[in-house]
Amino acid sequence: MTPHHTPDAAVTPLRGGADQSPMPALRTFGLSLAYDGHTVVDDLDLEVQRGAVTAIVGPNGCGKSTVLRGLSRLLKPVSGEVLLSAAVSESSGGSGKPVPLRDVWSMRAKEFARRVALLPQTPPVPEGITVVDLVGRGRHPHHSLVRRWSEADDEAIAVAMRVTDTLELAERHVEELSGGQRQRVWIALTLAQDTDVILLDEPTTYLDVAHQIDVLDLLVELNRRRGTTIVMVLHDLNLAARYADQVVALRGGRLVAQGRPADVVDEAFVRSVFGLESRVITDPVAGTPLVIPASRDQLIGPTS
C-alpha cells in the first residue's frame, strides 16, 4: 500500500520517484475487488504504462478478468482506487510536468468511455446486425441527446474497419462470420470508440493459432502506430511474453510479478505463478522467453 495514498481525491498528482515509469496510463492502489463479499482481487498495486502493451497472466481463477472489470469500471472496488491519467491532449506532452491522475469512479460514464474501451471475452451478437452497424455502436460515447450522428462518426468507423481489415465485410451479418472475422469486427468496434486505452479479455479465445497471431499482430500494430495503450488478459504465457512490453502475473488475486517479459519470465516465475515445472528458452523467432512445460513423471519425452 502506498503511504501517501488518498482514496477520495479526484485529481491526484503522479507520485514521483525513480522506481516508477514516466507515464502510467492506469494505476491501481490497494485495489480489492469482490463478488458478493467473496474477495477475488486483494490489495493490488498495478501500473499500466502508457503506450505499452501489457499482458495479464496467471492460472485460471486468479482474478485476471476481474482486474480488467475493475479497471473498466464494471466492478466497483471494495477498497483502493483505480486512477486514469489525463488524455494525451490534456497532459503536458513531455514537458516533464506531472500528469494528473483521476479516480475513474469520479468520471461520468461516457467521459470514461471516451478514454477506455473494453472488449469482453464473448459479447453477445445482436440479432440481424450488420458489421458496419455493430462497429458503429462503438460511437455511442461520442453522442449525446443533442449531438447525434455526424460525418466524424463515419470517418472513425472507416478508420477502424480499415485497420482491422473488415471493410469488405461491411454489409455482412455478423452471425455469418467466422470466429477470426468476428473478433476483428469486435476489435473494430472498440477502435471506433476512439479511446487511448483498450482493455481486452482473452482476445484470442476460440481462435486457431493463425488467427491468434493475426489478432495479436493487429493489436501490437495499433499500439506501435497509434500509441494506443493495450491491456489484455492472455492465458497463453508464450504469446504474452512475445507480444507484451510488460507482463503482470497474478495468483490467487495477488500480484506475483510485474515487469518486462525478458526480466520476469523464467523457470522460478512459472513455478510460482502456475505451480508448473518448466524449461525457459529463448524464442528463436521473437527473442523473448519461451516456456516449455515439463510433464509430470516424464510421461512424455524422446524415446531412446
Next chain:
Amino acid sequence: MSAPVAPSVDRAGHPHGRMPRGRDAVEAAAVVALVARARRRPLRRVRLVIAGLVVATGAVVLARVLLGEYTVTLVDFVHILRGETIEAAPGASFIVMEAKLPRALIGALAGAAFGAAGAMFQTTLRNPLASPDIIGISLGASAAAVVALTFFDAQGFVVPLAALAGALAVSLVMYLVARGTSFAGQRMVLVGIGIAALLASVIQFVMTRTSIQDAQAALVWLTGSLNRASWPLIGLLALGIAVLVPALAVNVRRMRLAELGDELSTTLGSPASGARLGLLLAVALSAFATAATGPISFVAFLAGPISRRLTGGRPSLWAAALVGAVIVVASDYLGDYLIPDVNLPVGVVTGALGAPLMLAVVISAGRHGKA
C-alpha cells in the same frame, strides 16, 4: 525496458489524418462514403417497411370502420367525422362514432402498445421468450380486474383502472426484486414467471369462489376483446401512449447497446440500469394496453419477430408497434365475420392464429440457426 511509444497523432476526437497507412485523401473519402452507404442501406429498408406498415395500419383501421355488416362509404365517413348527420341513414353516425371507430382505434392503439413493449423486451433481454404476456404483466392486470369484477362488483371504468394498478404493481415487484443484482434483466424475467404462476392460481381461486355470472364476466375480460371500447378508455390508453412512447424513443439507443450485453453496454457509457429503465417503460406500456382491452395473447410475442422478418433482421420498435396494430385490428375483424353469427373476441383469434405462427417463427429461426 522499451520506452512507451509516443502517440504520433492528435487523438482529441479528430479522426482526420488518422488514416494509419498514410493513403491519400481521395481514397479515404471513398472509404468513408462506402461506410456511410453500408450503414444507411438497412436503415432505408427499415424506413420503407415502417412507411408500408403505416399505410397498412391505416388501411385495416379504415376497413374495420367502413366494411362489415354495416358498411359506410368513405364520403359518408368523412361527413360523420365532421359531425354532420347522414340524411339517408340517421343512425350511421352513432354506429360509426360509438361502435366501429372506437373499436378500430382501441385495437390499433393497444396492438401498437403490445407490439412495442414486446419488441423492447425481446431485444433488450436478448430473449425471444421475454414478452409481457409470459412474465406476468398481463396476469397482474387480469388478477386485479377479476378480483374487481367479482368481489367488488366493479363496473365501467373501475375495471381498467384496477387492471392498470395490478399490472404496475407486478412490474414494481419485479423491478424491486431484481434491482441491483447482476443479470438483473434475466432475473426480472424469472421473477415475472414466478409471479405469473402465483397470479394464475389467484385467478383460479377467485373463479371457484364466485357466482356463474361474475365468473362469466371475468372470463370475457380474461380473453381480451375490444367490446369495451369507449372514448374515455381510448383517452386513457392514448394518454399512456403519449407519455410513454417518447420516453421509449429516447431509450431506443440504450436498447441498441443493451443488445451488446451488460459489459459492453456499460463500458460504452450506458450502464445496464439504463436499459432496465427502458424495460420498465415497456412494462408500463403493456399495462395500459392490457387495462384497456384485457390480455390479447401472442401480439407482444409475435410483433417483434414478424417485424424483424420484414426489416431484414434489424429490430425496430416502430415497425413492431405497427405490426401489433395491424394484427389486433385485423384479428378483431376476422373474429367478427370469420364464423357467421359467432362473434369471437380478438384474444381468441390472436391465440388461434398466434400459436401456429409462433411455431413457424421458432422453426424458421431454428433453420437459420439463430433461434
